[in-house]
Amino acid sequence: MISPKDLSKDMMWEATVTCDSTFDGRFYYAVKTTGIFCRPSCKSKIPKYENVSFFLNAEEALKTGFRPCKRCRPDLQLKTYEPLKAIIDDTMQIINSHYDQKMLMNELASMVGVSRFHLNRLFKDSTGDTPRIYLEKVRIKKAKELLLTTSLNSTEVGYQIGYQSISSFYNAFKRSTGLSPIQFQNQYVKSPTT
Ligand SMILES: [Zn+2]
Known part of the structure; x- marks a missing residue:
């Protein structure tokens, strides 16, 4: 779980809940119960706070064993990024x-x-x-x-x-x-x- 000075866990959580696309590419959130990670703007169901962990890049989430969400395709950013x-x-x-x-x-x-x-x-x-x-x-x-x-x-x-x-x-x-x-x-x- 990494959280740089300009990106607190509260901010990331708020962006997750509001599906704020301006945070896309800045962090990813992963959901322990589903094993899936998403971009902040993803319109999938809002997870419970206690099940969420945050990553600053998709590689980290992948390495930790999370799978990319089929809906928001956070893995595609790896290439375009x-x-x-x-x-x-x-x-x-x-x-x-x-x-x-x-x-x-x-x-x-x-x-x-x-x-x-x-x-x-x-x-x-x-x-x-x-x-x-x-x-x-x-x-x-x-x-x-x-x-x-x-x-x-x-x-x-x-x-x-x-x-x-x-x-x-x-x-x-x-x-x-x-x-x-x-x-x-x-x-x-x-x-x-x-
Ligand atoms: Zn998603």
């Missing part, structure tokens, strides 16, 4: 599936609906990398695969994974592995045994 996560997921998905194409960070940002500056900050806060660094990691991982499993030479690999210039591929590869693509190939590719 995380717009930032959706931006990060979309960004990763676009990079994972388009890493082999020329990718401008401005365009990437507009595809996920935010400014480049905003995306950089969000993405870095969430993953520790900027989208550009993430893209580089995805490309270098793919480059290693190609160098190890195909007969493509390093120049071909660079173009195949979306680099527009071979020097930027070499630099990125070296930053990541400490080796040039050719050194990497020499070191790790087993010569075919005949």
